[in-house]
Amino acid sequence: AIIDLSEAGRQPMCNTDESVWITYNGEIYNHQTLRNELIREGYRFRSRTDTEVLLHGYKAWGKEGLLHRLRGMFAFALWDRDKETLFAARDRFGIKPFYYAERAGRLDFASELKALVRSGSVSGDIDPEALYLYLAWGSIPAPKTFYRGIAALPPAHWLTFNRNGLRVERYWNMADCYGGCLNRNVSEQEANEIVHAALLDSVRAHLVSDVPVGAFLSGGVDSSAIVSLMREAGQSKIKTFTVVFPDDPELNEGPAARRIAEIFETEHAEIEVTPEEFYQEWDRVTEAMDQPTVDGVNSYFVSKAARQAGAKVALSGLGGDELFGGYPSFHQVPWLWKARRFSKRFRLSGPLLTRLLPGKSIGRKEKLRHLFEQPPEFNQTYFAYRGLFMPREIDALLSPKLFKQNSNGLDPVSHLPHLEKYRDPWERVAILETGTYMTYQLLRDTDVMSMAHSLEVRVPLVDHVLLGEVAALSVRTKGRPDYPKATLVEILPETVREDILRKGKRGFTFPFDRWLKGPLRERIEKRLIDTAAHYFAQEKVQDLWRNYLDGTLHWSRVWSLAAMEPPGKEERLEAVDRIEASPKHARPTESVLVYRTGQLGDTICAIPAIRALRDNLGRCRIVLLTDIHP
DSSP states (O other): OOSOOSGGGOSSEEOTTSSEEEEEEEEETTHHHHHHHHHHTTOOOSSSOHHHHHHHHHHHHHHHHHHTTOOEEEEEEEEETTTTEEEEEEOTTOOSOOEEEEETTEEEEESSHHHHHHHTSSOOOBOHHHHHHHHHHSSOOTTOOSBTTOEEOOTTEEEEEETTEEEEEEOOOGGGGOOGGGOBOOOHHHHHHHHHHHHHHHHHHHTOOSSOEEEEOOSSHHHHHHHHHHHHTTOOSOEEEEEEOTTOTTTOOHHHHHHHHHHHTOEEEEEEOOHHHHHHHHHHHHHHHSSOOSOOHHHHHHHHHHHHTTOSEEEOOTTHHHHHTOSTHHHHHHHHHHHHHTHHHHTOOHHHHHTTSOSOHHHHHHHHHHHHHSOSOHHHHHHHHHOSSOHHHHHHHBOTTTOSSOOTTOOTTTTSOOOTTOOOHHHHHHHHIIIIIIIIIIIHHHHHHHHTTTOEEEOTTSOHHHHHHHHTBOGGGTOBTTBTTHHHHTTSOHHHHHHHHHHOOOOOOOOHHHHHHTTTHHHHHHHHHHHHHHTBOHHHHHHHHHHHHHTSSOHHHHHHHHTSOOTTHHHHTOOGGGOOOOGGGOOSSOEEEEEEEOSHHHHHHHHHHHHHHHHHHSSEEEEEEEOOOO
């Protein structure tokens, strides 16, 4: 808990007549405003929590009325005793996770996939279609998950479950914030003022907390803007955190982050990550992933740095590229789309289009082939640009054990929104980047990796109120190829702005390319052998590895395979009451640890501690005692 740390904030929580019960994960930033509205309507509160606001808000306003009032990140499940109905919902952008499994009139739900797998409510079998989508995108889009029988509640959706079955519905559509009819054609100065006010409002809202709030700092535009706005919002003491690579000056953000920290006089902490440390943390990183992802390692280590420095809450600049057009895709995808549409008429050559595609030679060739094999649709062009493996490659890569035949019929873009009514290509890219890459990869990875360290990460640039203000501005005010994220850069102090413009845009990434070919090579090769044995055609994996070593394949393709856990890991992570110590950890006598948990929330919070005790105490039997609640 971050708001109201007293006993009154414990979960599950019920209203005064115990007709409604709730379990909840997240933060409602406008809870005080909603609380005041409810008090005026006659509701009484027993705590200062935002949890209780959800309880009374549901009774006062109903499902839709409650959800449309909320500003924050949340996933909650609410039991209505009178209606005998479970009502659950997830925030607009999917910042907080919600997974569920329905079987034989029963619904199990959790914030982690592994909880449902280990509960026995599902088989734990891999879903081949989800694996296909992972290889296509580097992440798995909702409602799919890596496991058969488990679904992810999509962002901006709610569900109900009762005797009539399961019902899932959308309550908000991010794409509706865009559209030429909504654009306000204002001057550049007016646009900067609108954006500045909206950003400051969002940061102020995200600072609501009963504990100090820090910030991730990379030295780039987004994180620097967050720290600048925190100062402007009146935050006097700010702790900032960054990951540094002392052996790789090209990718090391340490000097730039220290410079920004000095300008804003923050208490700055760094965590040095070497290949040796990454090697030691490998299993913890892949376990924290919960399901395969090609990203997230940076979030794991910067969250670790923040937690080691004593932080419980940190703000992140995630979302700035999607909101202000910072990615090259905002300009290159429209160019590719137009070139593909007119390629026959103007006889554009393959090499010309290839230069607009990311990756290295082999990956680019496959992307270009896919581009010309498909109709000249915008979503297909976006997939060719953003996708990891193309369908032809996936068919060759997947093991016949999983796919008895090739993946004909599977469409990697079927989950993407229809964009015909959005005439401006810039807005189309914004909708796709926000609703796919940011939602299913960046936000999910940030949440699972930060929660692995019991750190709450908040994202002020991912806010529906802020999006409503910025999306309504005309495209010309949002950025251009020679000046990305212009309106965001302009709110920074001049000294900071000069440093950032001089440095130029550089994505924050680990030195994987050098590490995989050097100190991590042996481990990577072993992991590729293990995963190939279960998921992939071994000779194709060997071809990928050789091509990577030859410099004709991007490191992300190799890492995407190595990041997958081979089957059998769950057996090594079974329930604590069945763990027996290995001989090398044997103790002269058996230890018995009794861990008392009061309510459901306590049990969930205890899991990381129990896991750490299990791993380090050796011959230890752990017994859980819990109160029983009717």
